[in-house]
Structure formats: C-alpha cells, structure tokens
Amino acid sequence: MLDVVTGGAGFIGSHLTRALLKSGREVRVVDDLSTGSLENLNGLKTSFNETYEFVELDIRDTEGLKRVLDGAEIVYHQAAIPSVQRSIENPLRSNHVNVGGTLNVLAVGHEVGVRKVVYASSSSVYGDSESLPKIEAMEARPLSPYAVSKFAGELYGRTLSRIHRFPTVGLRYFNVFGPRQNPASRYAAVIPKFITRMLAGQPPVIYGDGEQSRDFTYVEDVVNANLLAADSDASGGSVNVGSGERYTLNRLVGLLNEILGTTFEPLYEEPRLGDVRHSLAGIDVAESELGYFPEIGFREGLERTVDWIEPLSH
Numbered sequence: 106m107l108d109v110v111t112g113g114a115g116f117i118g119s120h121l122t123r124a125l126l127k128s129g130r131e132v133r134v135v136d137d138l139s140t141g142s143l144e145n146l147n148g149l150k151t152s153f154n155e156t157y158e159f160v161e162l163d164i165r166d167t168e169g170l171k172r173v174l175d176g177a178e179i180v181y182h183q184a185a186i187p188s189v190q191r192s193i194e195n196p197l198r199s200n201h202v203n204v205g206g207t208l209n210v211l212a213v214g215h216e217v218g219v220r221k222v223v224y225a226s227s228s229s230v231y232g233d234s235e236s237l238p239k240i241e242a243m244e245a246r247p248l249s250p251y252a253v254s255k256f257a258g259e260l261y262g263r264t265l266s267r268i269h270r271f272p273t274v275g276l277r278y279f280n281v282f283g284p285r286q287n288p289a290s291r292y293a294a295v296i297p298k299f300i301t302r303m304l305a306g307q308p309p310v311i312y313g314d315g316e317q318s319r320d321f322t323y324v325e326d327v328v329n330a331n332l333l334a335a336d337s338d339a340s341g342g343s344v345n346v347g348s349g350e351r352y353t354l355n356r357l358v359g360l361l362n363e364i365l366g367t368t369f370e371p372l373y374e375e376p377r378l379g380d381v382r383h384s385l386a387g388i389d390v391a392e393s394e395l396g397y398f399p400e401i402g403f404r405e406g407l408e409r410t411v412d413w414i415e416p417l418s419h
C-alpha cells in the first residue's frame with residue numbers, strides 16, 4: 106500500500122520515509138525542498154527503485170496535491186516551516202504553509218479517500234504551562250506564531266475528523282534530535298548547533314541562564330510513534346510524543362563535553378522571545394492509545410548524533 110510523507114526530504118520525514126520503505130510500504134515523498142534536501146533521501150532511488158517516488162511540490166498547491174495523494178492509504182504530514190525564530194521573523198509565511206498547507210492536506214486527503222492523516226504537531230502549543238509534565242488535557246497557550254500555526258493545524262484536523270468522521274491524529278513532538286537534523290542553518294536546533302560549535306573548538310551559546318529544560322526525543326522514537334499512530338484507533342485528538350525526561354541546557358553541554366572529551370564553558374546571552382522555560386512530556390496517553398514507549402536514551406541518541414555530525418565538520 107502507498108503512503109505519502111509530506112516534508113519527506115526534511116529531518117524527521119526522511120527517517121520516516123526510510124522506516125516505511127524498510128517495512129515494505131510504497132512511499133511517495135512530497136516536498137518543496139525549502140528547508141529539506143534531496144541529500145537526506147540519498148540512496149533511496151537505488152535501494153527502493155520500485156517502491157519509492159519523490160515529487161517536488163508545495164503543499165499549498167491543491168490540484169497538485171490531488172494528484173499526489175490519490176491512492177494513498179496514510180498521509181504522514183510533516184511538511185511545515187519549522188522553527189519559532191523563523192515564525193517571528195515571517196509570521197505570514199509560517200501561517201500560509203503551516204495552516205493553509207495543512208488544511209489543504211486534510212481537505213484533499215479527505216476528498217481523495219485517504220484512510221488517515223497523521224499530523225506533526227509540536228509541544229510548543231503548550232507555551233509556558235504552570236505545571237509539568239505537560240499533558241494533553243492542559244489548555245494550549247502558544248507563545249509564538251509557529252506554535253499558533255501548529256495548534257491551528259491540530260484544530261483543523263480535529264474539526265474535519267468530527268464533521269466527516271475522517272481519522273486524523275496530531276502528534277505533539279517534543280524537541281526532536283538525531284542524525285540529518287540540519288546543523289548548518291541559522292535556525293538550527295540546539296543539539297546540532299552545540300555539537301557543531303564544540304567540534305569547531307568554540308563554546309556553545311546559551312540564550313538565558315542554561316537552567317531552562319527540554320524533553321529531548323530521539324528521532325527513531327518519533328518515527329515509531331508515527332507508525333503506531335497510523336495503525337491505532339486514535340483519532341480526532343492530540344498525543345504527546347516525548348521521552349518523558351528533561352535535561353537543562355547546562356546539563357546538555359556537560360554531556361556533550363563528556364562525549365567529545367572537551368571542557369567547554371557555555372557563553373550566556375540574553376534569553377530569546379518566544380522560547381518556553383521548561384518542557385517535559387507526559388506520555389501516558391501515547392502509551393495507552395498508541396502503545397508508544399521511548400526506546401533510545403538521551404546519551405545514546407547524542408552519541409549517534411555526534412557520530413553523524415563529526416565527519417561533516419572535517
């Protein structure tokens with residue numbers, strides 16, 4: 106059966122695409138290559154000649170989407186303009202792609218008879234919740250245009266689920282990391298950014314006092330959650346996907362120093378607007394509704410990520 110991965114040339118989408126192909130599914134990747142790259146899909150044309158297809162397309166193109174979603178069983182909707190900072194600099198663009206594009210995927214998916222849409226949402230929808238862990242029953246309190254856009258995508262999914270009995274589920278990813286997460290972009294996430302700087306002999310830069318904490322989730326666990334969500338009865342709601350543990354940025358630097366054999370002290374700069382202070386996923390719903398259990402420990406995930414970035418830095 107055919108699955109479509111939107112944003113499949115990106116970090117998470119490329120891992121998901123590989124996992125689906127390896128499990129014997131046919132996969133069509135849909136991506137406009139705005140933040141993703143064909144390099145992330147290297148080797149797939151050769152290894153999965155019969156079952157893999159790449160289509161360059163903007164998810165806002167309704168007619169194009171009708172063609173590429175036709176015949177698909179599951180749509181794993183990963184395409185978005187990621188990053189809080191990008192959305193602060195250009196909120197309209199984030200809105201157009203993340204809200205308009207998501208509605209397009211949902212509406213066209215329903216129209217052409219897709220069985221289910223699994224949507225990549227974000228822990229950022231919680232904003233600064235008063236207590237930890239963040240659980241699905243809490244009110245969403247977005248702090249950035251990005252978080253608003255991800256929450257709006259969830260609401261459209263829920264609404265279409267109710268009106269049309271069209272199965273959709275929103276997975277709220279908590280700080281995903283791992284190989285192929287772009288370390289070079291100005292908008293790079295904290296882990297690839299720190300590793301790249303430290304490998305280049307420079308101290309990592311922390312915005313704030315470094316005591317802010319995050320639930321860092323290894324990409325393989327996120328892929329697994331997607332596969333479980335597609336097979337589960339979960340529909341019309343949102344489910345946290347995290348590790349269930351949190352680490353401060355100071356502790357992250359300590360762990361990276363241990364792995365790299367370095368002794369860097371971070372440089373501290375002013376906190377950034379739109380960043381949340383603490384983040385920790387409550388994963389009971391993921392366990393009970395999806396059968397999801399995180400499998401890769403933080404240190405192991407960091408070691409694998411360093412192993413991927415290290416050769417690039419030479």
Ligand SMILES: NC(=O)c1ccc[n+]([C@@H]2O[C@H](COP(=O)([O-])OP(=O)(O)OC[C@H]3O[C@@H](n4cnc5c(N)ncnc54)[C@H](O)[C@@H]3O)[C@@H](O)[C@H]2O)c1
Pocket residue numbers: 111112113114115116117118135136137138139140141142162163164165182183184185186187188202206225226227228255277278279280281282294
């Ligand atoms: N990485 C994280 O920590 C994290 C956390 C929470 C949620 N998410 C969500 O997970 C998804 C994947 O994120 P990622 O980290 O892999 O980012 P990424 O930038 O590597 O992947 C996003 C992909 O979407 C594609 N894309 C962007 N706009 C598009 C458009 N208009 N049409 C078609 N394709 C388009 C990009 O080219 C890219 O390949 C996103 O929806 C993001 O919001 C990521």
